[in-house]
Amino acid sequence: MNDESQLKISKSIFLIPFVYVFAIWFIYWVEITFNFNFNKFGVFPRTLQGFRGVFLTHFIHGDTSHLFNNSIPLFVLLSSLIYFYRDVAYRVLFFGGFFTGFLTWCIARESYHIGASGIVYLLFSFVFFSGIIKKHFRLVALSLIIIFLYGSMVWYVLPIKEGVSWEGHLSGFLVGLVFAIVYRKIGMVKEEHQFIETEFDAMFDENGNFSPPIEVEELEDSKAMEIKKDI
Secondary structure, three states, X not given: OOHHHHHHHHHHHHHHXXXXXXXXXXHHHHHHHOOOOHHHHOEOOOOOHHHHHHHHHHHOOXXXXXXXXXXXXXXXXXXXXXXXXXXXXXXXXXXXHHHHHHHHHHHOOOOOEOXXXXXXXXXXXXXXXXXXXXXXXXXXXXXXHHXXXXXXXXXXXXXXXXXXXXXXXXXHHXXXXXXHHHOXXXXXXXXXXXXXXXXXXXXXXXXXXXXXXXXXXXXXXXXXXXXXXXX
């Protein structure tokens, strides 16, 4: 990889997460400043009008607490995705975001479901399971860090708190797991150890006994000595 490619990747690692987080804060600012209510653009399950929320719900939030709670993990997880999984990062983000919203639209209660939480759970699930599945030491380490930082999020895929779209969380979590399986052979993978025989290895036979090969010159000298003895 040349320096120009590395520079582009290093810029996108933080640029895209920053743009996304900035966008959701800006949209919320517009909503508050101009007294709009964008909740109606969220996912409303199994209705044609509510289907638009599949695309829009990830940018809409109910209050500053909701927005702040999503912003930090969104930035961290999206940066991790782009850095460690750049070969599939955009597919996971865009297609994963769509399927998360679509699954929410299919299974959720009849209410408006809003927030980037679905994306957060998508990224959390993908990064965690992908590292475990690939068994690459760097990705496994990342998985352990993610579970340490955000492991408590797992409980919110269950209906344990009123007013929280656990269906959106569960949808993102399941889609992330599926994508981790689908893309398990793309990007960083654990390399199988390839044994390379050295000159030292050649000095042992197949049973592990020391058996250095006889040099040609030594063989010729040995034959010459035998001929002299016969004479």
